[in-house]
Amino acid sequence: MTTIGNNVKKIRKYLKLSQSQLAERVRKLTGRCSQQTIANIENGNIRESSLLPYVALALNVKLDHLNPNIGKGKLKSQIKLTPKITQFFNSNFKVNAKKDNSDFSDHSFDNFKLDEEIPVFGTMNLIHDDFILTDTPIEYVKRPHVVTFEKDAFGISIANRNIEPIFKIGDIIILHPRKIAKKGNICLFLKVDNNLHIYTMGELIEDHQNFWLIKYYNPEKERKICKKTWQNYFTVVARFL
Missing domain, CATH: 2.10.109.10 (Umud Fragment, subunit A)
Structure with a gap:
């Protein structure tokens, strides 16, 4: 399990949310997210996803709470959000x-x-x-x-x-x-x-x-x-x- 996946799982359980409930929160923000997507993130099968900022938002935490490697100050995204x-x-x-x-x-x-x-x-x-x-x-x-x-x-x-x-x-x-x-x-x-x-x-x-x-x-x-x-x-x- 990756650091990101472990943090998502810990915070989700602290909030007493199931994977399906978290997926529903993310889906309301983006229009897309399944229970399997949350499971894949938590298990480390998805390490880079454009959904991660919305997962953080759905968990009511900052993005760097999920991934401490992002560091302080400007969010240098490791999730390939920089668009063309x-x-x-x-x-x-x-x-x-x-x-x-x-x-x-x-x-x-x-x-x-x-x-x-x-x-x-x-x-x-x-x-x-x-x-x-x-x-x-x-x-x-x-x-x-x-x-x-x-x-x-x-x-x-x-x-x-x-x-x-x-x-x-x-x-x-x-x-x-x-x-x-x-x-x-x-x-x-x-x-x-x-x-x-x-x-x-x-x-x-x-x-x-x-x-x-x-x-x-x-x-x-x-x-x-x-x-x-x-x-x-x-x-x-x-x-x-």
């Missing part, structure tokens, strides 16, 4: 003087600044189309040029299907906190309810004085969200697969 960039979206942004006015164009993996990384947070679904983010990053990815000078840029790992087929479960998207979006841009909207940060993501259809009209794809529907409640948003500027 495949697409950047069209811009059509209105940017004022205080915003980042760098050009928005296609880039390749070679255009990354290899010495800088940005955090990626996990997502946990709430009711309807809303979700919350993990308190700490589940991994770090290399910074693309489109956010070279944006220190507050971050990523999230998609765990629901309401924006498919644009984003799928497991995709990592990069968000820019200061880009002003136009119609057709995909945005992450934020509200704070009793100190809980709640998010929803959709295509911006209309931007009115008092509300945004956004669109979900799976199932297809529109939603009006009040700007007084949803006070901030972040614009999607890149996607990893």
Whole structure:
């Protein structure tokens, strides 16, 4: 049994969860995981898996609690989560003087600044189309040029299907906190309810004085969200697969 597998088993038993119950928790986050997958991880038959951050999340521990070899500071993943960039979206942004006015164009993996990384947070679904983010990053990815000078840029790992087929479960998207979006841009909207940060993501259809009209794809529907409640948003500027 590997160190990771042994730690998963110890924490699971401490929480009085069966392998099937843990698999169900992970499945709610990712859409995929079986009891046999958990058994294989615990027995050391799977040493590197993209599910491990979600296993840690389902056990309510940090990733380095499962694998102490990751070490402190930035999570240097041994589970091959670092993805290859495949697409950047069209811009059509209105940017004022205080915003980042760098050009928005296609880039390749070679255009990354290899010495800088940005955090990626996990997502946990709430009711309807809303979700919350993990308190700490589940991994770090290399910074693309489109956010070279944006220190507050971050990523999230998609765990629901309401924006498919644009984003799928497991995709990592990069968000820019200061880009002003136009119609057709995909945005992450934020509200704070009793100190809980709640998010929803959709295509911006209309931007009115008092509300945004956004669109979900799976199932297809529109939603009006009040700007007084949803006070901030972040614009999607890149996607990893």
